[in-house]
Amino acid sequence: MTMLTETPLPPPDRWWRSRTMRRFLRNRLAMVGVALIVGLTLACFVGPYLLPFDDLYIDLRARFAPPGTGAHIFGTDPLGRDIAARLFQAGQISLLVGFFAMLMSTVVGTVVGVVAGFRGGWMGAVLMRVVDAFLSFPSIFLLLALAAFIEPSPIMITIIIAVTSWMEVARIVEAEVKSLRDRDFVMAARMLGLPAWQIMFRELLPNVIGPIIVAATLTVARAILLEAYVSFLGYGIQPPLPSWGNMLNGAQQYLDKAPWLAIVPGLAITAAVAGFNFIGDGLRDALDARSDQR
Amino acid sequence: MLRYLLLRFWQSIVLLFLVSLIGFMVLNLAPGGPLSQYALTPGMTKEALDRIAEQMGLNRPLPIQYLDWFWNLLQGDWGKSYRDGRPVLEIIGGHLFATLLLMGSSTLVAVLIGTWIGIHSAVRQGSVFDYVTTVGAMVALSIPTFWFGLIAIFVFSLWLGWLPAGNMYTVGDGSAADYAVHLIMPSLVLALVNVATWSRYMRSATLDVMSQDFVRTARAKGLTPRRVLMKHIVGNALVPMITLAGLQLPTLLGGALVTETVFTWPGMGRLFLDSLGYNDYPVVMGLLMFSAVLVLIGNLAADLLVALVDPRIRLE
Numbered sequence: 001m002t003m004l005t006e007t008p009l010p011p012p013d014r015w016w017r018s019r020t021m022r023r024f025l026r027n028r029l030a031m032v033g034v035a036l037i038v039g040l041t042l043a044c045f046v047g048p049y050l051l052p053f054d055d056l057y058i059d060l061r062a063r064f065a066p067p068g069t070g071a072h073i074f075g076t077d078p079l080g081r082d083i084a085a086r087l088f089q090a091g092q093i094s095l096l097v098g099f100f101a102m103l104m105s106t107v108v109g110t111v112v113g114v115v116a117g118f119r120g121g122w123m124g125a126v127l128m129r130v131v132d133a134f135l136s137f138p139s140i141f142l143l144l145a146l147a148a149f150i151e152p153s154p155i156m157i158t159i160i161i162a163v164t165s166w167m168e169v170a171r172i173v174e175a176e177v178k179s180l181r182d183r184d185f186v187m188a189a190r191m192l193g194l195p196a197w198q199i200m201f202r203e204l205l206p207n208v209i210g211p212i213i214v215a216a217t218l219t220v221a222r223a224i225l226l227e228a229y230v231s232f233l234g235y236g237i238q239p240p241l242p243s244w245g246n247m248l249n250g251a252q253q254y255l256d257k258a259p260w261l262a263i264v265p266g267l268a269i270t271a272a273v274a275g276f277n278f279i280g281d282g283l284r285d286a287l288d289a290r291s292d293q294r
Numbered sequence: 295m296l297r298y299l300l301l302r303f304w305q306s307i308v309l310l311f312l313v314s315l316i317g318f319m320v321l322n323l324a325p326g327g328p329l330s331q332y333a334l335t336p337g338m339t340k341e342a343l344d345r346i347a348e349q350m351g352l353n354r355p356l357p358i359q360y361l362d363w364f365w366n367l368l369q370g371d372w373g374k375s376y377r378d379g380r381p382v383l384e385i386i387g388g389h390l391f392a393t394l395l396l397m398g399s400s401t402l403v404a405v406l407i408g409t410w411i412g413i414h415s416a417v418r419q420g421s422v423f424d425y426v427t428t429v430g431a432m433v434a435l436s437i438p439t440f441w442f443g444l445i446a447i448f449v450f451s452l453w454l455g456w457l458p459a460g461n462m463y464t465v466g467d468g469s470a471a472d473y474a475v476h477l478i479m480p481s482l483v484l485a486l487v488n489v490a491t492w493s494r495y496m497r498s499a500t501l502d503v504m505s506q507d508f509v510r511t512a513r514a515k516g517l518t519p520r521r522v523l524m525k526h527i528v529g530n531a532l533v534p535m536i537t538l539a540g541l542q543l544p545t546l547l548g549g550a551l552v553t554e555t556v557f558t559w560p561g562m563g564r565l566f567l568d569s570l571g572y573n574d575y576p577v578v579m580g581l582l583m584f585s586a587v588l589v590l591i592g593n594l595a596a597d598l599l600v601a602l603v604d605p606r607i608r609l610e
Contacts, residue, residue: 029429129305133312136586136593138548141566142320145582148570149323221436228438229552233567252444252556256452266441274436281432 030282036275044091113173217280393561404488412496540596
């Protein structure tokens with residue numbers, strides 16, 4: 001909606017007191033998500049300093065110790081390493097991979113989406129068909145093929161995950177920008193003679209930031225899941241560096257003897273992914289002005 | 295209708311071209327390219343490698359190589375496996391049935407349960423049932439499929455001993471009942487995520503239709519709520535689900551791959567991982583392209599089906 005106002009606009013509310021923020025804070029599930037993520041992040045980045053073991057310490061007398069044996073709160077693995085220490089160390093890797101994969105895919109997706117949506121025409125069509133083409137591959141197939149072909153390191157894994165998850169953001173941003181392209185404020189910017197990149201990234205981009213944040217949050221969840229898959233299958237983060245995925249890698253053969261090897265890391269993955277999904281969903285509801293009427 | 299069909303067909307061809315470009319790019323990312331297999335052979339010399347490269351046409355410019363590769367793909371020549379020299383398409387064909395069986399049965403379960411949940415939570419919007427299924431779906435979407443499979447094996451095979459832990463049939467048995475027993479766990483595990491997706495979309499599609507004028511009209515003329523729901527709302531809400539089924543294909547295929555690994559199910563996903571382990575790049579590439587083509591065909595089929603059942607699109 002565009003309107004010429006003669007009276008000065010009221011001073012903008014601080015963002016943390018805005019209606020969106022209040023809607024978000026009222027959402028119980030989103031708050032559970034925030035608690036999960038804050039809790040997990042604290043545990044993974046502070047936890048290692050509070051534990052009596054580090055993640056490489058081998059306690060030969062306590063191999064296959066079930067959770068709660070002595071100071072091993074989550075038990076030990078087949079080598080006698082403390083699972084809690086490994087879980088927190090692994091969490092740092094998994095969360096960082098998830099976060100940076102999100103950052104990369106969001107930047108790429110946003111740029112592609114803004115350009116495709118603003119330019120339209122054959123350029124927009126070509127860009128969006130490329131998006132469709134990438135979406136035609138089951139992402140786990142593409143991810144595994146790339147991971148198997150390329151020397152795996154945490155940075156490469158992050159890049160590969162980003163390569164297979166930028167398309168959703170691109171689609172969302174393209175649709176939003178397309179719907180804003182002919183609004184008056186864009187016309188005004190054009191008439192002022194602003195260069196195209198300024199219209200795209202300084203006029204249009206701030207108006208689609210909401211959907212981007214929602215998509216980015218859900219992308220973190222997705223990236224953590226994808227990292228877990230490839231690492232579980234042995235093509236992701238390589239031991240001795242632990243990740244939640246590769247902790248599960250050896251768990252299958254000890255399933256009858258030491259089920260906690262599988263249960264503990266899996267719960268951590270589920271908690272992290274659910275946390276980001278809850279937050280993303282809460283943000284979507286909060287940013288949707290219609291949700292107030294419900 | 296014909297115009298629409300031609301347009302969709304043309305779009306699929308363009309997509310196929312782009313998909314093949316991406317596939318070719320991935321192929322050339324392989325360490326040492328297609329030659330790596332020969333480079334590992336004992337006693338291999340630089341000269342012999344060059345000769346093989348010449349024979350395989352690898353010293354030609356990349357665009358020419360691409361066109362050659364793509365032309366062969368179209369003719370059904372997808373290369374030969376490094377492992378046993380059989381044609382790639384033949385090998386994939388041998389694993390297709392297992393994957394389709396797994397995907398088909400789990401989709402059937404997911405559609406039935408998901409549709410039911412979706413309709414009920416839409417009709418009783420804001421109820422406890424709606425809230426519980428909404429949260430439940432979000433949690434289900436957060437559980438890694440392979441981990442859920444491991445837990446299922448632990449509970450139902452190792453602990454309770456009710457179901458076999460893997461494989462598609464018992465060697466020496468292979469009756470329909472034997473297949474069915476082996477199918478239960480993997481298809482239910484794969485169905486979990488799909489039930490969640492399906493119920494979410496069915497819920498919002500049902501809510502969309504419920505707010506439309508023709509539903510108000512149906513109610514106003516005194517039809518029973520049950521009749522309005524079954525005949526007017528559900529029928530219309532199911533139409534976008536066909537498109538969703540097409541769009542969900544890549545996810546479903548990816549999920550099948552993961553499920554197959556956990557349950558040693560002899561399908562395409564299992565083949566994909568085995569081939570990765572043997573550096574059998576022709577089969578890996580073949581599966582990558584095959585799954586993408588399958589997805590393109592699935593999406594096209596979904597669009598055609600929508601056009602068939604929905605006169606609004608057919609008449610456009």
